[in-house]
Amino acid sequence: xxxxxxxxxxxxxxxxxxxxxxxxxxxxxxxxxxxxxxxxxxxxxxxxxxxxxxxxxxxxxxxxxxxxxxxxxxxxxxxxxxxxxxxxxxxxxxxxxxxxxxxxxxxxxxxxxxxxxxxxxxxxxxxxxxxxxxxxxxxxxxxxxxxxxxxxxxxxxxxxxxxxxxxxxxxxxxxxxxxxxxxxxxxxxxxxxxxxxxxxxxxxxxxxxxxxxxxxxxxxxxxxxxxxxxxxxxxxxxxxxxxxxxxxxxxxxxxxxxxxxxxxxxxxxxxxxxxxxxxxxxxxxxxxxxxxxxxxxx
Amino acid sequence: xxxxxxxxxxxxxxxxxxxxxxxxxxxxxxxxxxxxxxxxxxxxxxxxxxxxxxxxxxxxxxxxxxxxxxxxxxxxxxxxxxxxxxxxxxxxxxxxxxxxxxxxxxxxxxxxxxxxxxxxxxxxxxxxxxxxxxxxxxxxxxxxxxxxxxxxxxxxxxxxxxxxxxxxxxxxxxxxxxxxxxxxxxxxxxxxxxxxxxxxxxxxxxxxxxxxxxxxxxxxxxxxxxxxxxxxxxxxxxxxxxxxxxxxxxxxxxxxxxxxxxxxxxxxxxxxxxxxxxxxxxxxxxxxxxxxxxxxxxxxxxxxxxxxxxxxxxxxxxxxxxxxxxxxxxxx
Amino acid sequence: xxxxxxxxxxxxxxxxxxxxxxxxxxxxxxxxxxxxxxxxxxxxxxxxxxxxxxxxxxxxxxxxxxxxxxxxxxxxxxxxxxxxxxxxxxxxxxxxxxxxxxxxxxxxxxxxxxxxxxxxxxxxxxxxxxxxxxxxxxxxxxxxxxxxxxxxxxxxxxxxxxxxxxxxxxxxxxxxxxxxxxxxxxxxxxxxxxxxxxxxxxxxxxxxxxxxxxxxxxxxxxxxxxxxxxxxxxxxxxxxxxxxxxxxxxxxxxxxxxx
Numbered sequence: 001x002x003x004x005x006x007x008x009x010x011x012x013x014x015x016x017x018x019x020x021x022x023x024x025x026x027x028x029x030x031x032x033x034x035x036x037x038x039x040x041x042x043x044x045x046x047x048x049x050x051x052x053x054x055x056x057x058x059x060x061x062x063x064x065x066x067x068x069x070x071x072x073x074x075x076x077x078x079x080x081x082x083x084x085x086x087x088x089x090x091x092x093x094x095x096x097x098x099x100x101x102x103x104x105x106x107x108x109x110x111x112x113x114x115x116x117x118x119x120x121x122x123x124x125x126x127x128x129x130x131x132x133x134x135x136x137x138x139x140x141x142x143x144x145x146x147x148x149x150x151x152x153x154x155x156x157x158x159x160x161x162x163x164x165x166x167x168x169x170x171x172x173x174x175x176x177x178x179x180x181x182x183x184x185x186x187x188x189x190x191x192x193x194x195x196x197x198x199x200x201x202x203x204x205x206x207x208x209x210x211x212x213x214x215x216x217x218x219x220x221x222x223x224x225x226x227x228x229x230x231x232x233x234x235x236x237x238x239x240x241x242x243x244x245x246x247x248x249x250x251x252x253x254x255x256x257x258x259x260x261x262x263x264x265x266x267x268x269x270x271x272x273x274x275x276x277x278x279x280x281x282x283x284x285x286x287x288x289x290x291x292x293x294x295x296x297x298x
Numbered sequence: 299x300x301x302x303x304x305x306x307x308x309x310x311x312x313x314x315x316x317x318x319x320x321x322x323x324x325x326x327x328x329x330x331x332x333x334x335x336x337x338x339x340x341x342x343x344x345x346x347x348x349x350x351x352x353x354x355x356x357x358x359x360x361x362x363x364x365x366x367x368x369x370x371x372x373x374x375x376x377x378x379x380x381x382x383x384x385x386x387x388x389x390x391x392x393x394x395x396x397x398x399x400x401x402x403x404x405x406x407x408x409x410x411x412x413x414x415x416x417x418x419x420x421x422x423x424x425x426x427x428x429x430x431x432x433x434x435x436x437x438x439x440x441x442x443x444x445x446x447x448x449x450x451x452x453x454x455x456x457x458x459x460x461x462x463x464x465x466x467x468x469x470x471x472x473x474x475x476x477x478x479x480x481x482x483x484x485x486x487x488x489x490x491x492x493x494x495x496x497x498x499x500x501x502x503x504x505x506x507x508x509x510x511x512x513x514x515x516x517x518x519x520x521x522x523x524x525x526x527x528x529x530x531x532x533x534x535x536x537x538x539x540x541x542x543x544x545x546x547x548x549x550x551x552x553x554x555x556x557x558x559x560x561x562x563x564x565x566x567x568x569x570x571x572x573x574x575x576x577x578x579x580x581x582x583x584x585x586x587x588x589x590x591x592x593x594x595x596x597x598x599x600x601x602x603x604x605x606x607x608x609x610x611x612x613x614x615x616x617x618x619x620x621x622x623x624x625x626x627x628x629x630x
Numbered sequence: 631x632x633x634x635x636x637x638x639x640x641x642x643x644x645x646x647x648x649x650x651x652x653x654x655x656x657x658x659x660x661x662x663x664x665x666x667x668x669x670x671x672x673x674x675x676x677x678x679x680x681x682x683x684x685x686x687x688x689x690x691x692x693x694x695x696x697x698x699x700x701x702x703x704x705x706x707x708x709x710x711x712x713x714x715x716x717x718x719x720x721x722x723x724x725x726x727x728x729x730x731x732x733x734x735x736x737x738x739x740x741x742x743x744x745x746x747x748x749x750x751x752x753x754x755x756x757x758x759x760x761x762x763x764x765x766x767x768x769x770x771x772x773x774x775x776x777x778x779x780x781x782x783x784x785x786x787x788x789x790x791x792x793x794x795x796x797x798x799x800x801x802x803x804x805x806x807x808x809x810x811x812x813x814x815x816x817x818x819x820x821x822x823x824x825x826x827x828x829x830x831x832x833x834x835x836x837x838x839x840x841x842x843x844x845x846x847x848x849x850x851x852x853x854x855x856x857x858x859x860x861x862x863x864x865x866x867x868x869x870x871x872x873x874x875x876x877x878x879x880x881x882x883x884x885x886x887x888x889x
Binding site for chain 3: 348349494495496497521522559564565566569570573575577
């Protein structure tokens, strides 16, 4: 029987992954499982519409058609048309990849930086922890909108500016989650035992402590994804960041407010998209949170 | 005392009488399988067992604080002749803290960290009596003196964290006895305490028992404290009492192999440097229905019958019974 | 070699404490001296708050003493930081903790955690490591199929035995046992005590056995040190101390245990 498998870092890996995954899934209780499923279904709706839109795209996103202004939702225009006679369905779904990409970018920055600062300050404590916390306090004291305006004013409009500005703002929330996880586990005796064995801090942090908080982190990422969509949409709604030539849901909402009583559907469609995705992420995050609570065995 | 006499006597003779108690979880695990015990007024009864023996679950069932998903499947708990297995929350309130005092294991967790000691003790009186403020105050201070707390007037104004572990345990005892209960349940009250403090607390419980004629149900895993404190002892194994008798009978002349080996595994002066454990290590207990002797797998003396039938209680001497087929053979 | 003492570990005039928030320093250990000979089992007894765990932390290096000397095999080690110290001593001081559940990473198998010390040390080949881990599992009386189990699938006693295996797989010269049996049941406690005794005969290591239970100390140890308020108030061979205690506090302890 060959037991020693090694990963890229030449570290021994032992546990059969599938078995472990099954064991974790069995820890999820019914309520958490239901929430998780609802979340997946909610996220599947926009994705499904997007896939339809990939093959069925009867209208161009920019071509105006004055004859068909303010058409109510129907068979010809599923979500109706706006003030220039453009099809709302096509426009809403063409905004999806950009919104999702921006969200992913924001969370990537927030999560990576937050993970490193949080892990170091949680594990080492002392002055590293002190300055890590001051940094996060400083970031928390800046309003998101202000930070967005600052970046746009300094570096001009653009998608990257939005991603970096919001990414920085998302660092503290990730840092808190990870720091508290590390704080909780670094008190355990097994960490002391490993230190006595001369294990490097790197090994303890990434091989022992990080896997213990992985699910907690996933839950935070799901939540962060929802928050990033909300933050990006509000920036676009104010006309900051993403250039008006790019279609974003926040931008569509801003356009729609001028004629909201003539064509409420042009506001409802992007609004519903935001709500569905945000709700879906919340449910997934909640389901995962339950898993962490049960999964963090003594 | 003869076992037959025990059962023939009328119920109110006993402060607490548990009859064939069976506690199961929703998954069907039998946590307490068949426990019967009786405590007479003024008696100190010890309930001894290792973790998983069902001693804590039995206590929780008596006090009525079984966790969710665990319930009483069979049996009666008679407190002063009244069945308290299925009473309402209001009735339960009238009993707990009033006629039934409870001392918990961890005093630092059983006390509210933000409330002054005096007020916490007073609260018990407030709930259960109609005394005026000054009457209550007198009684709080009196009870605090009775449990040997020093400088009571000053101490009553302190917060729990300002007290030592032993003092906190004394405060808990004061809360438990302030309403002059008929029964005091002490759930491992000394495990978190130091050796010297343990001795003092045991002395205190003994004094309370003697002066006020309060019955005590003392739950522990430690034979040495039971030896010092109790009159009679019940040894539990896997949810079934395996040996019952006076402390002297059980400790000096254990009849059930489990009791014998458990007593042997306590390090003493004479056994220095010798092997302590002669029984096999514990195996996982599936907690199904008990069809045979639960100890048979670990028992060095087990024979065929032990694995087929559940042994009944055999009487060794009057008042001393044990559930082991070996005793049957001796009789024949 | 001739000028070497027989002492494996020697503590000289140790002062230690934690920096409190209001007062400058809370002294937990005051002028403490203690020596542990080769293959000797020293029992350390004291009530909660007497500084037992602080002493363990000083020896292992989790806490730096304020002043004083620590000699391990006649080499001064008190100035070395934790990781350096572990390396310099070639992992000769290992520790077993009170709570067996927190001694293991809940998400790694027992086998992984048994092999880890050897993997970190990088002294053996893969196959050797695995064989050694199985050997150590057998040594502490656990069946080979525990190798692939997770900590939550083991009972407290089994975990404590596995923890002993983890610490002893490095063949340390000194094992610090911080109340290793006080959270266990009587029969399980007996089992672990028997095991420690067996392993001491087989592997010949010194042991600092910290406990608040006199009976356990008397059972296992050669020498006993009584700690009271941060200093050692009585020290000597176990029988001598138990039969003829000099210090009032020791007398009280022994009396309350009924010895």
